[in-house]
Amino acid sequence: MRKKSVQFALDKKGRKIVVINQILFYGKKKLTWNEVEKYLKRYIGKIIEVAETKELIHIASDFPDEYKGSKDTREVRGANAKAKANAVQGIVELIQISRKTSETPNHKDKNRKKAKYGWYRYLSRFALPIITQDNVIRYYNVYLATLVVRKTKSGKLYLYDIVNIKKEDSIEFNI
Numbered sequence: 001m002r003k004k005s006v007q008f009a010l011d012k013k014g015r016k017i018v019v020i021n022q023i024l025f026y027g028k029k030k031l032t033w034n035e036v037e038k039y040l041k042r043y044i045g046k047i048i049e050v051a052e053t054k055e056l057i058h059i060a061s062d063f064p065d066e067y068k069g070s071k072d073t074r075e076v077r078g079a080n081a082k083a084k085a086n087a088v089q090g091i092v093e094l095i096q097i098s099r100k101t102s103e104t105p106n107h108k109d110k111n112r113k114k115a116k117y118g119w120y121r122y123l124s125r126f127a128l129p130i131i132t133q134d135n136v137i138r139y140y141n142v143y144l145a146t147l148v149v150r151k152t153k154s155g156k157l158y159l160y161d162i163v164n165i166k167k168e169d170s171i172e173f174n175i
Contacts, residue, residue: 006090016097017127020090020128021137031085039088040064043092044059044063050100052098055100057158058159060159063158063159066160066161067088067162070161084165095147117153118150125143142171143165143167144166145163146164
């Protein structure tokens, strides 16, 4: 029986993790961020509820371009870059299990209009498989990610980017 490409699991502490069972975007030196952006366009117009707070987060047409071209994306390297690229498969689920951590005003000129009413940050976790040459999943690397969300005058929340992706752990799942 084939595993679903994205599903939920719990770690040993009972925390939810978005488990992504496929690696769509490969590359040790140069990822194809244009392909990642193209993949993200399928989410434009979606509205996802954060389970913990019941807040609704919208995905606008500027999200794919920001995800591909942000300062964080330009600076991320190696396994964390591969993790950021492949996290796009679980955008909906990452939002659903996220936990709100902070609210801050906008301080940058670049986003003066878009984020005039501030930023929210949410933490979420996801796991990517480590696959053998025989195409067997050996274990999963678990990553922590920060979802950056902008707030509008009307109070709507829009996903802006996913940043600070860091490996947390390596674990085995029985899924």
